[in-house]
Amino acid sequence: xxxxxxxxxxxxxxxxxxxxxxxxxxxxxxxxxxxxxxxxxxxxxxxxxxxxxxxxxxxxxxxxxxxxxxxxxxxxxxxxxxxxxxxxxxxxxxxxxxxxxxxxxxxxxxxxxxxxxxxxxxxxxxxxxxxxxxxxxxxxxxxxxxxxxxxxxxxxxxxxxxxxxxxxxxxxxxxxxxxxxxxxxxxxxxxxxxxxxxxxxxxxxxxxxxxxxxxxxx
Amino acid sequence: xxxxxxxxxxxxxxxxxxxxxxxxxxxxxxxxxxxxxxxxxxxxxxxxxxxxxxxxxxxxxxxxxxxxxxxxxxxxxxxxxxxxxxxxxxxxxxxxxxxxxxxxxxxxxxxxxxxxxxxxxxxxxxxxxxxxxxxxxxxxxxxxxxxxxxxxxxxxxxxxxxxxxxxxxxxxxxxxxxxxxxxxxxxxxxxxxxxxxxxxxxxxxxxxxxxxxxxxxx
Amino acid sequence: xxxxxxxxxxxxxxxxxxxxxxxxxxxxxxxxxxxxxxxxxxxxxxxxxxxxxxxxxxxxxxxxxxxxxxxxxxxxxxxxxxxxxxxxxxxxxxxxxxxxxxxxxxxxxxxxxxxxxxxxxxxxxxxxxxxxxxxxxxxxxxxxxxxxxxxxxxxxxxxxxxxxxxxxxxxxxxxxxxxxxxxxxxxxxxxxxxxxxxxxxxxxxxxxxxxxxxxxxx
Amino acid sequence: xxxxxxxxxxxxxxxxxxxxxxxxxxxxxxxxxxxxxxxxxxxxxxxxxxxxxxxxxxxxxxxxxxxxxxxxxxxxxxxxxxxxxxxxxxxxxxxxxxxxxxxxxxxxxxxxxxxxxxxxxxxxxxxxxxxxxxxxxxxxxxxxxxxxxxxxxxxxxxxxxxxxxxxxxxxxxxxxxxxxxxxxxxxxxxxxxxxxxxxxxxxxxxxxxxxxxxxxxx
DNA sequence: TATGAATGAGTATTCATTCAT
DNA sequence: AATGAATGAATACTCATTCAT
Numbered sequence: 001x002x003x004x005x006x007x008x009x010x011x012x013x014x015x016x017x018x019x020x021x022x023x024x025x026x027x028x029x030x031x032x033x034x035x036x037x038x039x040x041x042x043x044x045x046x047x048x049x050x051x052x053x054x055x056x057x058x059x060x061x062x063x064x065x066x067x068x069x070x071x072x073x074x075x076x077x078x079x080x081x082x083x084x085x086x087x088x089x090x091x092x093x094x095x096x097x098x099x100x101x102x103x104x105x106x107x108x109x110x111x112x113x114x115x116x117x118x119x120x121x122x123x124x125x126x127x128x129x130x131x132x133x134x135x136x137x138x139x140x141x142x143x144x145x146x147x148x149x150x151x152x153x154x155x156x157x158x159x160x161x162x163x164x165x166x167x168x169x170x171x172x173x174x175x176x177x178x179x180x181x182x183x184x185x186x187x188x189x190x191x192x193x194x195x196x197x198x199x200x201x202x203x204x205x206x207x208x209x210x211x212x213x214x215x216x217x218x
Numbered sequence: 219x220x221x222x223x224x225x226x227x228x229x230x231x232x233x234x235x236x237x238x239x240x241x242x243x244x245x246x247x248x249x250x251x252x253x254x255x256x257x258x259x260x261x262x263x264x265x266x267x268x269x270x271x272x273x274x275x276x277x278x279x280x281x282x283x284x285x286x287x288x289x290x291x292x293x294x295x296x297x298x299x300x301x302x303x304x305x306x307x308x309x310x311x312x313x314x315x316x317x318x319x320x321x322x323x324x325x326x327x328x329x330x331x332x333x334x335x336x337x338x339x340x341x342x343x344x345x346x347x348x349x350x351x352x353x354x355x356x357x358x359x360x361x362x363x364x365x366x367x368x369x370x371x372x373x374x375x376x377x378x379x380x381x382x383x384x385x386x387x388x389x390x391x392x393x394x395x396x397x398x399x400x401x402x403x404x405x406x407x408x409x410x411x412x413x414x415x416x417x418x419x420x421x422x423x424x425x426x427x428x429x430x431x432x433x434x435x436x
Numbered sequence: 437x438x439x440x441x442x443x444x445x446x447x448x449x450x451x452x453x454x455x456x457x458x459x460x461x462x463x464x465x466x467x468x469x470x471x472x473x474x475x476x477x478x479x480x481x482x483x484x485x486x487x488x489x490x491x492x493x494x495x496x497x498x499x500x501x502x503x504x505x506x507x508x509x510x511x512x513x514x515x516x517x518x519x520x521x522x523x524x525x526x527x528x529x530x531x532x533x534x535x536x537x538x539x540x541x542x543x544x545x546x547x548x549x550x551x552x553x554x555x556x557x558x559x560x561x562x563x564x565x566x567x568x569x570x571x572x573x574x575x576x577x578x579x580x581x582x583x584x585x586x587x588x589x590x591x592x593x594x595x596x597x598x599x600x601x602x603x604x605x606x607x608x609x610x611x612x613x614x615x616x617x618x619x620x621x622x623x624x625x626x627x628x629x630x631x632x633x634x635x636x637x638x639x640x641x642x643x644x645x646x647x648x649x650x651x652x653x654x
Numbered sequence: 655x656x657x658x659x660x661x662x663x664x665x666x667x668x669x670x671x672x673x674x675x676x677x678x679x680x681x682x683x684x685x686x687x688x689x690x691x692x693x694x695x696x697x698x699x700x701x702x703x704x705x706x707x708x709x710x711x712x713x714x715x716x717x718x719x720x721x722x723x724x725x726x727x728x729x730x731x732x733x734x735x736x737x738x739x740x741x742x743x744x745x746x747x748x749x750x751x752x753x754x755x756x757x758x759x760x761x762x763x764x765x766x767x768x769x770x771x772x773x774x775x776x777x778x779x780x781x782x783x784x785x786x787x788x789x790x791x792x793x794x795x796x797x798x799x800x801x802x803x804x805x806x807x808x809x810x811x812x813x814x815x816x817x818x819x820x821x822x823x824x825x826x827x828x829x830x831x832x833x834x835x836x837x838x839x840x841x842x843x844x845x846x847x848x849x850x851x852x853x854x855x856x857x858x859x860x861x862x863x864x865x866x867x868x869x870x871x872x
Numbered sequence: 873t874a875t876g877a878a879t880g881a882g883t884a885t886t887c888a889t890t891c892a893t
Numbered sequence: 894a895a896t897g898a899a900t901g902a903a904t905a906c907t908c909a910t911t912c913a914t
Contacts, residue, residue, distance in 0.1 A: 018893070021898060042260060044883060055900040060885065115391065157409070165406040169386050173333060183424045188383040190422050191375070195413030204408050206401045239873070262908060273875035278910070457894065478696060480887060491896040496889070551827060593845070601842040604823050609769065619860045624819040626858050627811070631849030640844050642837045672914070675877060698904060709879040714906065878912070
């Protein structure tokens, strides 16, 4: 039955979610992202629930199993990373500076936390994921293309090369073994970016990779 | 009771181990390295024993707990990596070529498998580990110093920078999620090496890191 | 405060229930009976609520716990079965035909669903249940007595024998494992009825049982 | 590697199982059968392990999941029931007496415990099960055929009719709600047998059923 | 020494029941 | 009165480690 909300929008079968439920959901996702980064994707869900300040069953109500939760975190991180790419594109005059800014920003968004989530049973074909990945790929591709057009980015690299190296270099160590690890990470990223700059200083083996190439059957 | 070995050395309470025991130990370490790389350090020990072709209790006889086994694998990988560094030093005329060769060789030795082993309860102060780490650090430092002397390596990087980035870039994805992942890795390493080359194309944040800096308390 | 209903009866503290509440209650009982038959009495109450088209908390408002709900379903099935017995008595000229008709009718009323409800913590002494059981026993006893008087029913069986065998033979298989199971059931009932017919073809062990005998302490 | 045992038999890859393991396995199966009969197939496995006097993980070593355990119990009950059928055939002169004896013996073997095991996710196509079922069907079919040949069994029933009714009539009540339930059961079986005897006292609906007809798609 | 078996402690997940809207 | 959400108390199942052969 259609109802009319205060804003005048007609809705079907989607009653406004309760405020506390929305708050819980957000708290769970936030806690999950933090703990995936800190302890890896095997972290006990009960601990995530505890950090989120909810009962374990509440977590399961929102995310029926671990994969569901992981997927939501992945998509959320991807989305925020894409936003950073767009911001860098919009706000930086120099195209290679834009790329640099994006790379460091992605590290701050904990994009490295995505790596362990690409594991085994994870459904890489989920529509929601595919959509978000396309959006991310498009944004980063734009950044790279502009830098390439300006003659600042070497020709033999593609978006997959950047994103995978970026994820790996920022990937968290299990148990946050090293306190000031973040400091190092930004050094590594800077070095990698220097390697990306044109003119190329060496010949790369293999061929440029898109995100598509990262699927198992590639 | 002292026994005399073939080499003439007198030993106490350490009879020459049975040949099959030695073989078992080696098979266990080899299986563990493979499976840590493929599935991460959480892989069930029973599975390692199975791949090694021994009973689980045999594994426990040789390595009383998981940490012990991890440590042996770590030390073994470090040792082989050091050997590769020495070989590169000895056999490559150009110092930066030697560095390149070492980096790719270390990847082939699965040095990335070391990362997850730096986790949580791992005893980073174990004498055996410290000794092996010193040996590795010394060898890599030598490689870098020679390249720096030749004006081929930028001044603002140290052995810790190289080793951590190297480990991270070659770190295996859980569940070997991507078939031709190795191919990518060598591209990333090459790009990183290009970034290491002198003259420096940017200013790095922070300061050069030794392996020592990677300890928790640093 | 007393209120006066349409029928003129004075009632205390029991205002006429809202029409939708009555409808909900009936839908819950109907859904419960179906699902108890199909999946057994362990079926999640949330599922029953879902099939009834109400929220789970509504179910709990009407039936504070599972036993309460089970009891209502049991009583309702018993009541409908008694009605069938009365109808058979009234409408069939031949007394054994009446018995046959009742047995098959009881199967259609899913009397077999009663069996699993006799379990564990179920309160077999609840007044409502006792009353309904007495009514059922009286009706079936009447049917049997008439058949016996006519020399059509063997002498060595009582109402308990019939009702238990009837419940067991029509008891649903868990998960409705077999599609055309109902077809079989009516064959079995027919065979059992043939065995009830006089003259007795064998000597039965034990002694005739009333419904009373089915209580735990008997 | 082939080894020669004391009995001179050559064996491959099948070392003699340890005596204690065999004992444990048997204890588990026995406990499971008892508890399935008493509480139904949903009984907690930990409780079965407890009654068997072993740790829960020992149960899981022998039977990886609940279905595996259920299957073993089912097969074991079927097997013992078949043995009873063979014994009845061999030792009773009168064919209908043999059938009677078998029916009561099957009840004593708790054949009713099989009913709840035919539920939902149970793999009815498992080779071991099919083999045992064939053996049982053959034995019971022989019993019935002999009785039919002697003119003692009505023509319009088949092995499926007997086995299903037998299972249902002996099916345990949940929670062993009724102490002397067994006594009743044998009365019901006797009545049912009287109904099976020739000449038929009524016309049965449907058609004779084999065990094959009990599969879902039938 | 080598090994299959045993086990307790841990984690994921479900569900009856209560709470807040 | 009706409901979606929250929760703790189960239960299935896994795995590191110890035990018995």
